[in-house]
Amino acid sequence: MNAPLARKLRAVSTAPATPLRALSAAPAAPLLTAAVLAAAATVELAVHGYPDRLPIALILALATALPLAAVRVQPFWSALTSSAAALLALAPYQVFTIAGLPALLVCLYTQGRHGPRLPATLLPLPFLGYAVAGPGDRQVTVLVCLGALAAAVTGLTRRALAEARAHSATERAIAETLQEHAARGERARIARELHDVVAHHISMIAVQAETARLTTAGMPPAGAERLLAIGDTARTALTEMRRLLGVLREDSGAEPTRRPQPGLQELAELVDEARDAAGGATRLIVSGRIRPLDQGVELTAYRIVQEALTNARRHAPGAAVDVTLHYSPGHLRLRVRDNGPGPGLAAPQGSHGLTGMRERATMVGGKLESGAALGGGFHVTVALPIPPTEQTPDEEKTS
Known part of the structure; x- marks a missing residue:
């Protein structure tokens, strides 16, 4: 990829970061969030009790929240672990914690947004089945499953939109680069035409003035001086034109002549x-x-x-x-x-x-x-x- 095209792609892919995006992009954000949610889930279990199911409830709550810590480096395994723990907590154990829901949604969204595409499409399907026929508290089950489906679908949609924008931006950058190359080639062609045509006629002026000065017998000194000045002016103009040709080859946008070509x-x-x-x-x-x-x-x-x-x-x-x-x-x-x-x-x-x-x-x-x-x-x-x-x-x- 050439340098101008790379600069264009970097420009179109750079978006200003909002404060919330900058906070969520911090390296320690997933780990701290997972720790806070795990602690909140533990407190929630302690408040609600579950004396006969407390060990399994605690394991499932931690398994739902803690995978969030590795969501950036392992989005698939984080989403798989959190989803499996959430499904088991919903039924058959019915010990799902509210604190585990944000971790589940973030893991499924990140998997849909950045993880492998096929698992991102398959992981929400068990939640759809639970929402339709799952046992346990129907209201909680439906809300959790619909939230999980929405998170996964949102991640997949955002990925598709981002890929479409990147593809469109790449096509625009390539098209602009091709236009620049075409314009540069056209300017070089115009430069050659100018040099061939204008240099030819200016040289003729200089040569004719010099020939007239040297071959005309009895020419007054003033006339000879004027012919000499004409030749010098023509040669100076030719030199200046050649200096400007380099600029024309790169920067000018002049239109080509429409006269019939010889x-x-x-x-x-x-x-x-x-x-x-x-x-x-x-x-x-x-x-x-x-x-x-x-x-x-x-x-x-x-x-x-x-x-x-x-x-x-x-x-x-x-x-x-x-x-x-x-x-x-x-x-x-x-x-x-x-x-x-x-x-x-x-x-x-x-x-x-x-x-x-x-x-x-x-x-x-x-x-x-x-x-x-x-x-x-x-x-x-x-x-x-x-x-x-x-x-x-x-x-x-x-x-």
């Missing part, structure tokens, strides 16, 4: 944007049998390419970038490689960008690799599985 059909437009923004050569190379894929796979591929292009513009400005998309049997393989300076200046392995790409690939059952490319530069390579239903019959035979 797919592989928009890759050409994405590559054109990257080429215009970076001022370098950016190519899209597609091979294999092209066909529409599952929307989740296409969105994952698009976002990974988008983030990889953003990293290339940020860490290898001006470098040529190749985006390779290959449809193979069972897999969609994509690779984004630049010919920049390599991992020394490329995105660090623990960055939000690479982490988000790896999470996206894992969510659809894919695998992502990144690092130094052969011959220089940096590469991001991903293999995304294609469900069998999306393969053509020829491809299924090949695979």
